[in-house]
Amino acid sequence: MTAIPMPNERPERRPGVNWEKWGWIYMRASGVVLVVLIFGHLFVNLVAGEGVKAIDFAFVAGKLADPFWVVWDTLLLWLALIHGANGMRTLVNDYATNPTIRRILLGAILVSTIVLLTLGTLVIYTFDPCPAGSPADLLPSFCPVNQ
Template sequence: MTTIDAPRSGSGRPRRGINWEKYGWIYMRASGVVLLVLIFGHLFVNLVAGEGVKAIDFAFVAGKLADPFWIIWDTLLLWLALIHGANGMRTIVNDYANNPTVRRVLLGAIFASTAVLLLLGTLVIYTFDPCPANATADLLPSFCPVP
């Protein structure tokens, strides 16, 4: 009879410290449920309510980002989705990258790209101004007051 050892069973000693895998697993389940609500709410407002997809233009986005409710909604959607995806990629790398150096490089790339995208996305959401000051009138959307 052949016995197969448990994969990556370690030394048999209990590990000390924070169990990041457990908290990553819990995060994936909790964020998945919240993301379902956020995504379907986003799709309903953008595609079903009002005039549907033909109404989505610069003015529609500007109107949504003028409302604090939608700013918070979009920020939650951005952060939860990016971290959820990055955590999923981290799990895949941990499962399939056997070389420790390759694993470190891949995890570093995932972390760096997630941090950059979170920073840039949050900056866009909170600094979006459809009617910037000192802009020429021909570059402004039609709903902006002419300076």
């Protein structure tokens, strides 16, 4: 026979990590950081300088040549993707009532998040606007071959 908890009593706590609590905390903390990262990104890309008409291959290449912007874009990518994936996970847990469909959807979210994080990070860290051995007529004007 189980005892009925009194109104002032706390329910018994299960051992282990409370993933829902940490997911909730992550959403709040990453949301605050993302606001700063996104508005900084928008300001530099759209307001400072010549505005949207200045965004081209050379602009992106120049940004990705600076370690500050590499870290900035990496943080933006990772925080935004994990933030979005955690939000989708919450929606699936709230609305997918069939356990098999829930597992499939959660697996799809996990796989797509890992693939996008991997590809995005590779692009940020391996971007080379002037690859060696490329024909000079295909390279941008700022590459040393054309100068």
